Structure formats: C-alpha cells, structure tokens
Amino acid sequence: MQTNLLSKVTSDKSRYMSDKINHPELCQWLDAVATQRNKQAFTNLFKFFAPKILRIAKTKFPNEAQANEVVQETMTNVWRKAHLFNSDKGAATTWVYTVMRNVTFDMLRKIQGNKEDNLSDDIWPMAESMSSEEESFNDHLENKQLLSVLEELPEAQQEVVKGFYFSEMSQEQLATHLNLPLGTIKSRLRLALAKLRAQLGENS
Amino acid sequence: MITHHPKFELIQLFVNGQLPASLSAAIAIHADMCPKCQQQIALLTEQMAEVSFEEDSLQADLEQSLTTDNDSTADYSTDLTDEETLESLSIDDMVDAITMSDELAQTTVAADKTIIYQNENYVLPKTLSSMTLGKKATIGKLSRTRIQLNENEVRTSLLQIAPGGGVPEHTHKGFELTLLLEGSFHDEKGEYVKGDFIMLDSSVQHHPISKDGCLCYTVANDALHFTQGINKLLNPIGGLIY
Numbered sequence: 001m002q003t004n005l006l007s008k009v010t011s012d013k014s015r016y017m018s019d020k021i022n023h024p025e026l027c028q029w030l031d032a033v034a035t036q037r038n039k040q041a042f043t044n045l046f047k048f049f050a051p052k053i054l055r056i057a058k059t060k061f062p063n064e065a066q067a068n069e070v071v072q073e074t075m076t077n078v079w080r081k082a083h084l085f086n087s088d089k090g091a092a093t094t095w096v097y098t099v100m101r102n103v104t105f106d107m108l109r110k111i112q113g114n115k116e117d118n119l120s121d122d123i124w125p126m127a128e129s130m131s132s133e134e135e136s137f138n139d140h141l142e143n144k145q146l147l148s149v150l151e152e153l154p155e156a157q158q159e160v161v162k163g164f165y166f167s168e169m170s171q172e173q174l175a176t177h178l179n180l181p182l183g184t185i186k187s188r189l190r191l192a193l194a195k196l197r198a199q200l201g202e203n204s
Numbered sequence: 205m206i207t208h209h210p211k212f213e214l215i216q217l218f219v220n221g222q223l224p225a226s227l228s229a230a231i232a233i234h235a236d237m238c239p240k241c242q243q244q245i246a247l248l249t250e251q252m253a254e255v256s257f258e259e260d261s262l263q264a265d266l267e268q269s270l271t272t273d274n275d276s277t278a279d280y281s282t283d284l285t286d287e288e289t290l291e292s293l294s295i296d297d298m299v300d301a302i303t304m305s306d307e308l309a310q311t312t313v314a315a316d317k318t319i320i321y322q323n324e325n326y327v328l329p330k331t332l333s334s335m336t337l338g339k340k341a342t343i344g345k346l347s348r349t350r351i352q353l354n355e356n357e358v359r360t361s362l363l364q365i366a367p368g369g370g371v372p373e374h375t376h377k378g379f380e381l382t383l384l385l386e387g388s389f390h391d392e393k394g395e396y397v398k399g400d401f402i403m404l405d406s407s408v409q410h411h412p413i414s415k416d417g418c419l420c421y422t423v424a425n426d427a428l429h430f431t432q433g434i435n436k437l438l439n440p441i442g443g444l445i446y
C-alpha cells in the first residue's frame with residue numbers, strides 16, 4: 001500500500017510541486033509570522049493548514065480530542081518556531097509537515113509507550129537545520145538548476161557564496177582570504193542569498 | 205565508505221514518522237553520515253508534504269490508505285471539506301490562544317554525551333542525547349549498555365567490541381539492526397565501516413569480529429511476537445511497535 005502510494009508520487013516530482021498549492025503565498029505568510037509576528041498571516045496559515053492537519057490526525061489517533069491536540073500543538077509550534085523556517089531549505093508545506101510529523105510522533109509515543117521524552121526534536125532536529133545552513137545549502141547546490149542560477153550572480157558575490165558554501169570557510173576566514181573587510185563579505189553574502197532566494201522562489 | 209543503507213521502505217516510514225524511536229534514531233544517525241540517504245529523505249519529505257497538504261483525490265487516497273491500517277478510526281468521518289472541518293474548529297479562539305504568547309521556542313543544542321568502554325572514550329551522536337542509558341555490562345571483550353526506550357520487545361543497545369573481540373556466532377529469530385557508530389568489524393560476508401546500516405533478518409547467521417574495536421548501535425526484537433520478522437515490522441501500525 002505504501003509503495004503504491006509512493007510510486008505514484010515519485011513518478012513525476014515536478015507535477016507535485018504543483019499549482020494546487022500556492023507556495024509563494026504560504027512562504028510569505030510564514031515569513032511574516034517569523035519576522036513581524038503577524039497575526040493575520042498566522043490566521044491565514046491556520047485556515048490553510050488546520051483542517052488538513054486535523055484530517056490527517058484523525059487517521060492516526062483513536063479519538064477526536066487527540067486529533068484536535070495535534071492541530072493545537074502543531075499550530076502552536078508553527079507560531080513559536082517560525083523563525084526556524086528557512087525558505088532556502090524548502091517549501092513552507094514541507095516545514096509544516098515536519099512540525100506536524102514530530103508532534104504526532106511524540107504524542108503517539110506518549111500514548112503507546114507511555115514515554116514523555118519528546119525525542120522527535122533529536123531525531124529530526126529543527127534547530128540544527130537552521131544552524132547548519134551551509135550543509136542544507138550544499139544539498140541544494142548539487143541541484144544543477146541552482147548551480148546555473150548561481151552562475152548568474154555577479155563574480156564578486158559568487159566568490160563569497162562559493163567560498164562560504166562549498167569550501168565551508170567562515171565569513172572571517174573569507175575576509176582574510178579575499179583581503180576584504182568583514183562587512184563587505186557579509187553584505188555580499190546577504191545580497192547573493194536574497195537573489196538566490198528570489199530565483200528559487202520563482203522556480204519552486 | 206558506507207555501503208549498507210536502510211531500505212527504501214524504511215526510509216519512507218521514517219519520513220512519515222511511523223517507525224519506532226529506536227529505528228528512527230538509527231536512520232537519523234545514518235543519514236547524518238550519508239549524504240545519499242539524506243537527500244532521499246529530503247525529497248521524500250517534500251513529496252509527503254505536498255501530498256498531505258494538497259486538496260485533491262491524492263489526499264483522499266493517502267487518507268484512505270492510512271485509514272485502512274487503523275480500524276479505530278472507522279467510526280468517525282474524514283471526508284469533510286476544509287470549510288466544514290474549519291467550522292468544527294473554533295479558529296478565532298485557537299488563534300488567539302496561540303498568539304497570546306510571543307515567546308519564541310528556545311532551541312538549545314545539547315552538550316555532547318560521551319561514554320567510556322574499556323578505556324575507550326566515545327562521543328555519542330546528538331540524536332541519542334535525550335535517551336536514558338542503563339547500566340554497563342561487560343563480558344570479556346564485549347560491553348553493552350541498554351538504551352531505555354520502552355518499546356516492549358524491541359531492545360536498543362550500545363554495543364562495544366574491544367580490539368580483537370567478536371560476537372559469538374548467532375542467528376536471530378526476529379530482526380537485528382547494527383549501525384556502526386565508530387570503528388569497523390567484519391563477518392563472513394565482508395567488512396563494515398562507520399555509518400553502515402546493517403539490517404539482518406532471521407535467515408542470517410553471522411559471527412562479527414572487530415580487529416581494531418568498534419562501537420555499534422543495535423536494535424533487536426523478540427521473535428515470539430514478530431513471527432514474520434522484518435515484514436511484521438514494516439507493517440507500521442499493525443504490531444506492538446506502533
């Protein structure tokens with residue numbers, strides 16, 4: 001059963017990063033929650049995700065109160081952890097899915113194993129995916145499409161991005177290596193990432 | 205180089221959150237060392253998210269396929285539209301309650317946990333940092349520490365083999381997973397290195413030996429309750445595991 005489902009899904013990846021979901025809009029809302037604590041944006045996210053989360057939770061939990069708790073917990077974590085969302089790393093749907101999956105995992109473990117150890121954050125760390133932005137970016141960089149986007153950046157920005165993400169040099173090391181002020185490295189990196197983000201946003 | 209990876213089905217269950225903590229942790233640790241599996245996990249997560257949150261027949265398929273595994277949900281309906289479902293949730297109250305606190309989740313990275321076996325100091329993977337360890341038991345060149353995950357028949361341990369030691373020849377009636385955290389060992393089939401994810405079922409008989417010593421993370425079950433071995437495990441909601 002699982003395999004059937006998946007073969008359908010894997011058969012055409014791009015088809016499922018589809019127009020059925022307005023990804024840029026979800027992404028904007030999540031960013032607005034993260035950066036401005038925007039309640040309206042959160043309400044929009046809630047209206048989009050909560051019913052879907054509830055339906056999925058109902059398939060996993062024997063009673064409605066528990067399914068409701070999954071919605072409550074997941075959406076609370078979306079509010080409280082929005083700053084950990086990194087649009088470079090993937091779609092808002094993917095991020096909310098992981099939040100929901102983790103809440104569900106911990107709750108099932110609590111119900112079935114009687115353990116309140118909340119291991120999901122260790123198994124699927126969110127904080128780390130934030131702090132090791134380099135790594136996740138490396139994965140992205142393996143993607144040819146992204147490489148071509150990178151090639152379109154001005155030389156000076158490319159140099160910084162490649163040094164930072166491919167050679168894993170710190171911003172300080174890069175400043176020394178390229179003989180530039182640290183501030184310049186920082187602003188070039190920021191500019192380059194903003195451009196990449198915009199490009200990738202269009203593509204996803 | 206890592207040559208033993210979790211099977212696709214296991215990775216899929218991992219992404220869905222349907223594996224027990226013991227095996228989920230094993231896959232997470234393996235993926236931290238294996239870019240190939242890491243990439244597969246990222247891709248599958250993206251796909252699962254897309255399938256879960258889009259509103260067409262695929263969504264219904266997914267729910268149906270999940271529901272068929274779980275009899276207890278049969279008594280309440282899941283075929284409502286978003287609007288109907290929203291009505292059953294008191295949005296404004298929930299949103300107000302959630303957004304009342306402006307506190308951000310603090311994300312702390314746990315300090316490295318280390319363990320010493322026979323004068324050898326090992327840093328444990330971060331994935332294991334919240335897990336409770338039992339007492340150490342040492343027999344000859346073998347040392348074992350149970351990891352207390354409360355998963356009934358499924359037992360999770362750290363197993364250290366001191367240089368020149370080995371595990372006496374054995375078969376397992378259920379399954380046995382060995383994930384190499386440090387060092388290497390070999391058996392009749394070949395050499396295994398750090399990061400290798402070795403899943404054996406009852407048909408395998410083996411006798412691992414470690415020339416230079418190693419530390420493994422192991423998960424095994426009791427055959428009595430899992431007569432179909434790995435297949436039973438792969439039925440995510442069916443058994444005692446989940």
Ligand SMILES: [Zn+2]
Nearest residue numbers: 209238240241
């Ligand atoms: Zn692998």
